[in-house]
Amino acid sequence: MGNWKAAFFLLATGQGMLLTFALIVKGFSNKRPALFLGIILYVMSMELLNAWGMQVHYHSVPGAFAFWIFQSYLLLPLALWFLMQLTTYDNYIFEKKNWLVFIPVLIEISVNAFWRFYWRNYNSNVPSLLKNPVWFFLTELLPIIGMVVVLSVYTQRLIKLHYRFSRQQVRLGAKGLFRMYGLLFFLSILTVLWIAGVVLHLPVFAGIELLITACLFTLGYIGYADIDFFRLPQLPGISPEKSEFTMYDDATEMQRLKSAFEKDKVFTQPKLTVDQLATGLNLPVRYVSHLINNYCEANFSTFVNTYRVQEVISKLADPGQQHKTILALALESGFSSKSTFNQVFKQHTGKLPSSYLLTANSDNLLK
Structure with a gap:
């Protein structure tokens, strides 16, 4: 025994x-x-x-x-x-x-x-x-x-x-x-x-x-x-961010949030999560979600992908990046796969990346 x-x-x-x-x-x-x-x-x-x-x-x-x-x-x-x-x-x-x-x-x-x-x-x-x-x-x-x-x-x-x-x-x-x-x-x-x-x-x-x-x-x-x-369940009908986050100044924290995306380009991390972003900013997860939802009128995924798409578009117009494939630029900008990139890019621009590039090149030739 x-x-x-x-x-x-x-x-x-x-x-x-x-x-x-x-x-x-x-x-x-x-x-x-x-x-x-x-x-x-x-x-x-x-x-x-x-x-x-x-x-x-x-x-x-x-x-x-x-x-x-x-x-x-x-x-x-x-x-x-x-x-x-x-x-x-x-x-x-x-x-x-x-x-x-x-x-x-x-x-x-x-x-x-x-x-x-x-x-x-x-x-x-x-x-x-x-x-x-x-x-x-x-x-x-x-x-x-x-x-x-x-x-x-x-x-x-x-x-x-x-x-x-x-x-x-x-x-x-x-x-x-x-x-x-x-x-x-x-x-x-x-x-x-x-x-x-x-x-x-x-x-x-x-x-x-x-x-x-x-x-x-x-x-x-x-x-x-x-x-x-x-995590304990939340009571329905309560907006906790209004009462729980009064110690934070929304304008100041939004500046820090945008700085993390525009200067530090945290969106280039392929598997960036709201938890990781909140940890980097030393802010509560729900408060970061509150800022994005209320001041950017988007959920976290849409907010991050907007920056990624803009980054790809910026690189497509950069002569110094012309030697790279579209997929390479997408991966550098934080997308994890070709299929995800194509889907998100079309949602934001209305066109697939290849079609967008052809249209952009045609416009440049007309100029």
Whole structure:
């Protein structure tokens, strides 16, 4: 039975690490909430890996790689806090300075690594760090306290939102309820079991391992497929940009937005998304959409493609670009394929690129 359990833990760990990597990559590219969901899954994956190690007695193997020193429970409340902020407030911006709150995690890992090195090379009789009451509080009890605080704030926000839905007689349905409460439900049960095991010394770790496995497969796949699933639903009939973005000056931000397109030519990025644009401007995604929709009277895709088409037309008229094919100019301007370019170009000009070029050349000859 132990071998089967160990194999199961190892399989779940591998699955969790793959999802962790995918979510973190996604988070650094354009979906910031995915980054913090990935960090949460990383902690859970490391917990299962540790459970595997105890099943096969890996920790006592001479020369074993001490992977457990890279596990820090402090990551959980920190990552959940930022995940909560990003999914409950559309105008929330995660700034670079916010990474400073993760410094205690690096300190914990560094101290554990040094202690492990000293134990292996100089004195194998030194006691475990966890026997030190201060260290135990900072690395075991403080993360639990942090989770309780963050989950309390998270719960209050959800209750207030749900109450507003009820007052407007809006039914969320099963999917809406799971979207709103699913993450909170999983992590609340995990925290209760965590308290029972660490504080009350109850034999609940089997339940924790089972719940972590469920979290890895359920939340991980949902987050990877659609990280916006965890964003809270909006109330109908409310224009949040009018109330949420009063701290921004529309004229100033529109200047910055146009500068990014006209001077920096961000539209030449083939897979430019509104999330990437918002990150570059250090603005909320919905506020950027609000600017484009209201001041440019276009959606994001049309707005970007307008600049791309204008760029192609400009290059077609440039004698220094005459040695290049139309497709090459299109790719340089941000289009990802010939078919997309032809379709978009015709929508904006009423002609296919080849026909447009023939007409332009004919006009030049007449001049």
